[in-house]
Amino acid sequence: MPKLRNVALVAGAALLTRRALRRRVRTSPLWPMPALDPPVSGRPRSRALRLLLTAHETIADGVVRLRLEGSHLPPWEPGAHLDLVLPSGLVRQYSLCGDPEDTSSYTVATRLVADGRGGSREVHEQLAEGMELEVRGPRNRFPLVAAPAYVFVAGGIGITPILPMLRALPDGTEWRLLYGGRTRASMPFLEEVRKLAEGRLTVVAEDEDGRPDLDAVLADLPERTAVYCCGPEGLMATVAERLPAGAALHLERFTPRTDTTGNTPFEVELRRSGRTVTVPADSTVLAAVRRELPDTAYSCEQGFCGTCQQRVLEGEIDHRDELLTDDERADSMLICVSRSRSDRLVLDM
Known part of the structure; x- marks a missing residue:
């Protein structure tokens, strides 16, 4: 969203x-929450579903509502969201706003962000009823x-x-x-x-x-x-x-914090690859890693989807994501947004 x-x-x-x-x-949550799939380093966190887009309608100035239909869909509670995988490969997160009792469809809405990174424009201008789309989730933070x-x-x-x-x-x-x-x-x-x-x-x-x-x-x-x-x-x-x-x-929130005040450079050792990279104050771990390992998986680059999650072997993590649980943060990070509090991190890459 x-x-x-x-x-x-x-x-x-x-x-x-x-x-x-x-x-x-x-x-504590008001209702029991469905368990998340176990995270896998560098992979999407949730099982993907293929759903049919049966409604794409304007409901306010600059806002469209999508209805995605399937059968026996995973349950969700108020506050949950979906990862929507767009035809371009972009992944965007949208809050579920329909009826949790409806197990045959998910409903989301999105606003067109004219100066955004293209995801909302693709939803508004390129999606059409009858298309099949991939979704991941639901998840509830x-x-x-x-x-x-x-x-x-x-x-x-x-x-x-x-x-x-x-x-x-x-x-x-x-x-x-x-x-x-x-x-x-x-x-x-x-x-x-x-x-x-x-x-x-x-x-x-x-x-x-x-x-x-x-x-x-x-x-x-x-x-x-x-x-x-x-x-x-x-x-x-x-x-x-x-x-x-x-x-x-x-x-x-579904937009990243962009304030870089106080950021400092640090080194990241890629243990399995035998390489070490420097992360500048104005760049990300993901960008530095991809210069050495260009096939490193990523998607949203905002700390929401979990695709770039990596295991941390050494170092103190500065978590800046909106996704990981406390247990996950003990030994992993989302390298698209999170940084290091120490001079050096060691990743299992």
Whole structure:
């Protein structure tokens, strides 16, 4: 679900450190989650499925919804996403926004990102009903957890993982939703959201209302309120910076962090290949490795799909992905985004 750059908020807001933020967002899932396939170094993490694209329809300005049909599809819970393998070979991640009880189809939606890397344009302009597409997953790193109360903050296409959560909340649950976008016409599922969140919804269209008042949205939260946010990086940064004490933050992002401030060069030894490469401050491990081993598997280059996962034999990893579990991070990394905290890493390559 590539993110709409709307609700443009103060991007310079001080973020929690990755480690501190990770501690604040963890809690137990509300429902049992399906186990992931065991990771294999340098290979896709999940079994691929071939599904038929039966619907490709525009549902808002710049947003299309895809319906992918099969039979006896793997189950999923609110917050899960799919890897969609495009005909060009690009892999993109999209949140499931349909009905988890429907085992015959998956539904996703994507916004056209004019200045993106081409994936959304391919989805919008080259996919057509009747095509067969490969998907991997579902996987869920954004599960709905048990909490005494909820606040949901969605920016544009960021409503997609949140929509199934709203449908799944038990009667009597205390919750509210802020849904923002550049214009009302650009906000997908707006009418359904109005019906689901009647009396609990604040809609902010930037062209009409300016930026949302996040302080008001986050005020007077009960202890242990779960705050779910999905949208542009600036929106998520500001929510994290203004999060009240006692609340638990859950973020979903499908765009990589691009700040290279503080990056330093380091060496990577490729143990099985008998080679050593230098990773500059402004480059990636993947780029350095591929200069020596051009057949190294990769896809998204954003730390989401897991294709470039490699085993680490020595060194301290600076994890910057949005995918690996704590157990996986103990001895592996996604070399497209993650770096080294030590002067040297040794990879099992």
